[in-house]
Amino acid sequence: MPQLEESHSTLHSLCVRPNVQFDSQRDDEIVLLSMRAHPVTLIPAFFNTIVFFILIFFLNFVISQLISVRSVLYINIFFIFFVFVYLWMQIVNWYFNIGLITNMQIIDVDFNILTFKEILAQNLPMWRILRLKPVGLFQVFLILEAFISKPQDRRSIASLS
Amino acid sequence: MEILNTLFTVQRIIQIGGAVFSFLFIVLTIQMYVQVRSVSKTVRTRRNGYIQMISFILVIISILLFLAAIFFL
Numbered sequence: 667m668p669q670l671e672e673s674h675s676t677l678h679s680l681c682v683r684p685n686v687q688f689d690s691q692r693d694d695e696i697v698l699l700s701m702r703a704h705p706v707t708l709i710p711a712f713f714n715t716i717v718f719f720i721l722i723f724f725l726n727f728v729i730s731q732l733i734s735v736r737s738v739l740y741i742n743i744f745f746i747f748f749v750f751v752y753l754w755m756q757i758v759n760w761y762f763n764i765g766l767i768t769n770m771q772i773i774d775v776d777f778n779i780l781t782f783k784e785i786l787a788q789n790l791p792m793w794r795i796l797r798l799k800p801v802g803l804f805q806v807f808l809i810l811e812a813f814i815s816k817p818q819d820r821r822s823i824a825s826l827s
Numbered sequence: 828m829e830i831l832n833t834l835f836t837v838q839r840i841i842q843i844g845g846a847v848f849s850f851l852f853i854v855l856t857i858q859m860y861v862q863v864r865s866v867s868k869t870v871r872t873r874r875n876g877y878i879q880m881i882s883f884i885l886v887i888i889s890i891l892l893f894l895a896a897i898f899f900l
Contacts, residue, residue, distance in 0.1 A: 736900065740900055747892060
């Protein structure tokens with residue numbers, strides 16, 4: 667087994683030897699690599715949050731002339747909470763959409779905070795193709811794709827990194 | 828007509844709207860918390876505890892918002 671040096675931080679999309687365990691992990695199984703989308707993919711969510719906050723700020727000027735101070739306060743708290751929940755959902759979705767490569771298998775966790783959780787696991791000898799496909803405007807993102815070798819069962823695990 | 832005017836004041840509409848939306852928020856945040864707990868058991872990372880705690884706080888805040896819509900407005 668290759669000796670890999672530990673290399674990970676919060677804002678890394680590819681973490682080598684991360685401090686991650688999973689449900690069906692065997693005793694001698696070691697997580698070599700964890701992959702999740704690059705944090706830059708969260709920029710739209712942060713941008714939307716800022717836009718929401720600006721909207722709330724200007725909405726105050728309009729509604730404060732129409733309704734009581736108490737209602738304005740409630741609407742403000744409600745919208746701020748709404749925006750925070752939206753941002754939190756995006757962050758948690760990003761955090762738990764993770765791909766793991768261990769010395770024995772490859773695991774892909776597809777997760778949506780509101781609807782589903784899907785876990786694909788496959789033993790490593792079954793995987794034939796691991797390819798890195800550059801995408802995006804400046805080809806800066808990489809999609810790691812791994813296919814099962816059986817042609818009739820051509821599922822793919824794709825992790826944006 | 829006068830009854831309708833007293834029933835559907837702006838204040839009352841905000842109160843009902845706040846209660847309905849905050850109730851939906853309770854459902855949403857509870858669903859969020861359940862999903863986070865579920866995935867935390869599958870993939871265990873160092874930050875799972877914090878993520879669960881923040882999700883739980885969001886559930887509490889949404890319940891408080893619901894109560895505020897009923898009693899405070």
